[in-house]
Amino acid sequence: MDKVLNFMSFRRFSLIxxxxxxxxxxxxxxxxxxxxxxxxxxxxxxxxxxxxxIGGDLxxxxxxxxxxxxxxxxxxxxxxxxAMTRADLVLWHGLYLEAQMEEFLGKLSKTRKxxxxxxxxxxxxxxxxxxxxxxxxPHIWMDPELWSxxxxxxxxxxxxxxxxxxxxxxxxxxxFQKELDELxxxxxxxxxxxxxxxxxxxxxxxxxxxxxxxxxxxxxGIQGISTESEAGINRMSELVDLLxxxxxxxxxxxxxxxxxxxxxxxxxxxxRGHEVKIGGELFSxxxxxxxxxxxxxxxxxDHNFTTITxxxxxxxxxxxxxxxxxxxx
Ligand SMILES: [Zn+2]
Numbered sequence: 229m230d231k232v233l234n235f236m237s238f239r240r241f242s243l244i245x246x247x248x249x250x251x252x253x254x255x256x257x258x259x260x261x262x263x264x265x266x267x268x269x270x271x272x273x274x275x276x277x278x279x280x281x282i283g284g285d286l287x288x289x290x291x292x293x294x295x296x297x298x299x300x301x302x303x304x305x306x307x308x309x310x311a312m313t314r315a316d317l318v319l320w321h322g323l324y325l326e327a328q329m330e331e332f333l334g335k336l337s338k339t340r341k342x343x344x345x346x347x348x349x350x351x352x353x354x355x356x357x358x359x360x361x362x363x364x365x366p367h368i369w370m371d372p373e374l375w376s377x378x379x380x381x382x383x384x385x386x387x388x389x390x391x392x393x394x395x396x397x398x399x400x401x402x403x404f405q406k407e408l409d410e411l412x413x414x415x416x417x418x419x420x421x422x423x424x425x426x427x428x429x430x431x432x433x434x435x436x437x438x439x440x441x442x443x444x445x446x447x448x449g450i451q452g453i454s455t456e457s458e459a460g461i462n463r464m465s466e467l468v469d470l471l472x473x474x475x476x477x478x479x480x481x482x483x484x485x486x487x488x489x490x491x492x493x494x495x496x497x498x499x500r501g502h503e504v505k506i507g508g509e510l511f512s513x514x515x516x517x518x519x520x521x522x523x524x525x526x527x528x529x530d531h532n533f534t535t536i537t538x539x540x541x542x543x544x545x546x547x548x549x550x551x552x553x554x555x556x557x
Contacts, residue, residue, distance in 0.1 A: 266390055269308075269315040271326050272299055273515035274369045275345060277525040278382050279319055281404040286393050287386070290315075295523070297514050298484045300454045303328040312336060316389045319382065322347035323354070323366035325513075327454065341389055348381035349374075355437050357453050365453050367513070371438040372412040372529055376405055411526055414549040415533040419443040421542035429536065430471070430479040432490055435512035439532075450489040459489055468496035471504055478507030478539045484514040507539030521552040 265288040270276035276291035283289065292308050293299055299321070304312070312318050313336070320326055320333055322344025336342055346368055353374060354364040369375045383401045387394045420443075427445040429436055434449030450459045450467060470476070471493065479494065481487040490506070497504045510532050516522025522531050530548040537544040547553045 266317065266386070267315045268386075269311050269318045271302075271320040271329065272513070273518075273523070274375070274525050274528070275319050275321060275382075277515065278345075278379060278404070279386070282379065282382050282397055282401045283386055284396060284400045286390065286396060291518075293514060295514055295517050296484050298455055299325050299513050300327055300456055302326065304332055313340065315340065317385055318342045319385060320344050321366060323368075324360075324363050324454075325366035327456065341385070343381065343385045345378050345381045345385070349377055353377070355441065357434070357437075360453070365434070365437050367435045367453070368438055369525070370436055370512075370529075370532075371442040372408045372415065373442065374438055375525075376408040376412075379405060379408075407526060411529055411549065415443065415529065418533050418537040418542060418544045419445070421544065422537055422540045423542075426477070426540045426542075428474060428476050428540075430467070430476060430490075430493070431510060431512065432480075432482045432485040432487065433512070435482065436510075450493065451485070455485055464489070464492060464496065467493055468500065471497045472500050472502045475502070476504060477541075478505050480507045480510045480536070480539070482510055482512040483516070484512055505539075508535035510535060520554065522554065527552065 266283065266286060268279050268283060268287050268289045269292065270279050270289060271292050273291045273293060273295070276289045279287060280289045290311055292304070292311070293302055309332075318333070318336065318340055320329070320342070323346045324330070325346070326333070333342055333344075346366060349368065351364065354368070357363065357365050368378070379401050383397045386397045427443070428448070429440065429445050430448045430450075432449065433451040433455050434447070434453040436445075436447045436449065437453070439445065440447035448467065448470070450463070471479070479490055481490050494504045494506070511522065511528040515525065515528045516531070521527035530550070531553055534544050534548040534553060538546070545551065547555070
């Protein structure tokens with residue numbers, strides 16, 4: 229009996245000892261929790277999406293600008309400042325896209341790791357603009373092939389704050405690159421079905437110049453490359469003339485810019501006896517709702533390619549590249 233008791237107490241002791249060891253091990257080598265992930269703050273959704281894809285499980289990414297937010301006029305909030313000062317890495321676009329945040333980000337870069345990802349591209353790949361002699365057009369995400377050239381800079385930035393994960397970041401970036409290539413192929417294929425005389429894209433502001441260059445479209449934004457400038461009456465009547473003369477059948481509204489000017493154009497053309505329809509809403513400077521397909525970079529561009537092709541008479545699957553576009557989008 230004693231032997232049994234001794235045996236029982238020995239087992240009990242072993243169990244307690246083992247669980248103490250386990251507790252100690254957990255304390256020393258805890259599983260990766262949320263708090264241990266690299267904290268990345270990105271200004272736009274497009275940069276946040278890229279950082280999430282390349283960082284994978286090792287990062288926790290916060291995007292400061294959600295759906296419908298205009299980066300040209302966005303100014304950092306108090307909670308943005310807190311998030312940025314606590315981040316391991318802050319990624320922003322640059323090229324004067326975040327015009328109201330440049331000063332803050334410049335100061336922040338003295339104490340934190342801050343990278344302007346679009347400014348890593350060689351200038352030869354960038355489009356200039358009449359309105360701003362010394363500045364380049366920042367809307368490079370509108371061409372997936374060009375946007376993909378920014379990915380190495382994001383990979384390098386992540387590696388600089390966590391060198392031991394370089395292999396993971398590189399592998400994730402390679403996988404994402406394949407998907408960006410497929411997206412670019414889809415865009416080329418879809419838009420090539422739009423007749424040359426219909427390759428005319430009229431939108432609220434000049435966000436689509438890289439799109440135009442990649443797909444041989446003439447692109448007109450009512451406002452300039454920044455939404456900060458207002459369209460004058462002369463500009464509006466010039467554009468109405470253009471719609472009537474060129475018999476443009478569709479114009480597009482943007483998710484992050486007021487549709488006021490686009491509607492004025494349609495009314496102006498109607499007064500001249502030319503009917504123009506709204507071809508759809510395009511994502512220009514912000515992605516769709518987080519958690520939805522359109523809330524990813526791939527979904528955002530798939531939506532734009534599919535909407536433009538379809539509205540201008542081209543041939544494209546109704547639900548887009550991978551059948552994932554929502555019907556109302
Ligand atoms: Zn813009």
